[in-house]
Structures are given as structure tokens and as C-alpha cells.
Amino acid sequence: MTAALHGLLTGLTLIIAIGSQNVFVLRQGLRREHVLAVVLVCLASDVVLISAGASGLGALLRAAPQVVAAARWAGVAFLLGYAVLAARRALRGDGGGMEADARGTRTGRGAAVLTALALTWLNPHVYLDTVLLLGSVAASHGEQARLFALGAIGGSALWFTALGFGARRLGTFLRRPRAWRILDGAVAVTMLLVAGMLAAG
Known part of the structure; x- marks a missing residue:
């Protein structure tokens, strides 16, 4: 039980620090769009990565740093693209959550799942923290x-479930389009910062 508790606390510490993935899960939770699918994708990815790390794959990654480097630059490109889209939503004010159905701006389930996969697997910190460190x-x-x-x-x-489904409690504060413009602006800035940190190594 001590080992399991240590794993719980260590896992929470590392997962909370992976910013871009958390921002996306939070945004989907606030918009109430495909939350279960996104949470399951993030959780399933962590199951694979944590299991791989615990079974010794971390040693293999140490011997092949080019894998992490490739994920790093792919992640930079993806995050920059996502930041541009979020910034455009913020400027145009077309990212509203509660009125998404009426305005036809809902994200498809496939797009949400692919974005969650990209934000997870193209983030080199996932390999460094989840596989190597854990x-x-x-x-x-x-x-x-x-x-x-x-x-x-x-x-x-625990983290992804709380983040995705707990975000709904903030829905009453985000009924105004301006609130969503601010949120998308924050998303754009976060993605740019994470991309900058990845590019800088």
C-alpha cells in the first residue's frame, strides 16, 4: 500500500504539471463536449505510458534520445497551430461554450479525440516525466x-475525471461570450508558452 500511495502522489504531481493537455481537458469540460471520450483517451494514454515506464521502457528511451527529440519538434508545431486557432477564436468571439449548439461551433468527437491524442503523445514531457521518471x-x-x-x-x-467533469461547475460563470474570449486567449498564451519552452529545450 505504501508503494501504491507513493505512485498516486507522484503521478498526481507529474500529471498536474503537464499544462497543454490539462488546458484542453478543462476547455472540453467547460464546453461539455465529448468530456468522457477525452478523459478516457488521456487516461488510456497514461495507462500505456505508466505501464511502459514501470516495465523498463524508460531505459530504452534513454538509449534512443532521437525519439524524444522528434516528439519535441512535432509538439512545438502542433502547439503553435493550436495557439493560433485559440487566438482566432478569442479575437472573433466564436468559441462560446453554452451557445455552441445554436451557433454550430461544436467540435466533433473525432476532432476532440485526435486533439487529446496529439496533446498527449506529441508532448516530450510525457515521455520524460511519465515514462523515464515514473x-x-x-x-x-x-x-x-x-x-x-x-x-x-x-x-x-482521479485528476482527469475531476478536471473534465468538475469543470461543469464553472459553467454558470461562463455564459457570457466575453468569458470564453478570455478563456481562449488564456489557452492561446498557455500553448505559446509551452511551445516556447519545448523549443528552448
Whole structure:
């Protein structure tokens, strides 16, 4: 149980720090668009990555740094594109959440799932933190590495569920289009900052 609790706390600490993915899950939760699908994609991705790290894939990634480098630049390009789209929504004021159905601006489920996948798998921090770091900490638990991994997966499930579905409680504060313009502006700035940090290494 100590290993599982350690995995839970470590997993939560690392997941909360991965900004671009969290911003997208929060935005989908606020818009009430395909929240379950997005949460499940993020959770399933973490299950794969955490399990890979705990089973020793981290050592393989250390030997092939070009994989992380490729993900880094692909992530920079994707985040810049996403930032441009968010900035355009903020300037035009067409990203409203509560009126999305009436205004025909809903995001399709496929697009939401693909965006969640891209924000997860094109982020090199996912490989560095979730696979390498969590994998190293899991290895330090010896025979209890699986319990550590299960705890980390539990942390991921708690975080994404709370972030996606808990965002609905903020819906009453976001009924005005101006609030969504501010949110999309914040999304654009966040994506630009994360892209800049990735580009700078």
C-alpha cells in the first residue's frame, strides 16, 4: 500500500504539471463536449505510458534520445497551430461554450479525440516525466513496482475525471461570450508558452 500511495502522489504531481493537455481537458469540460471520450483517451494514454515506464521502457528511451527529440519538434508545431486557432477564436468571439449548439461551433468527437491524442503523445514531457521518471521511481520499489504503477494510474484517473467533469461547475460563470474570449486567449498564451519552452529545450 505504501508503494501504491507513493505512485498516486507522484503521478498526481507529474500529471498536474503537464499544462497543454490539462488546458484542453478543462476547455472540453467547460464546453461539455465529448468530456468522457477525452478523459478516457488521456487516461488510456497514461495507462500505456505508466505501464511502459514501470516495465523498463524508460531505459530504452534513454538509449534512443532521437525519439524524444522528434516528439519535441512535432509538439512545438502542433502547439503553435493550436495557439493560433485559440487566438482566432478569442479575437472573433466564436468559441462560446453554452451557445455552441445554436451557433454550430461544436467540435466533433473525432476532432476532440485526435486533439487529446496529439496533446498527449506529441508532448516530450510525457515521455520524460511519465515514462523515464515514473519508470525510474517504480524500479526503486523493486517487486512492488506494479503497485506503484497502479497508484500512479489511479492518480491519473482521479485528476482527469475531476478536471473534465468538475469543470461543469464553472459553467454558470461562463455564459457570457466575453468569458470564453478570455478563456481562449488564456489557452492561446498557455500553448505559446509551452511551445516556447519545448523549443528552448
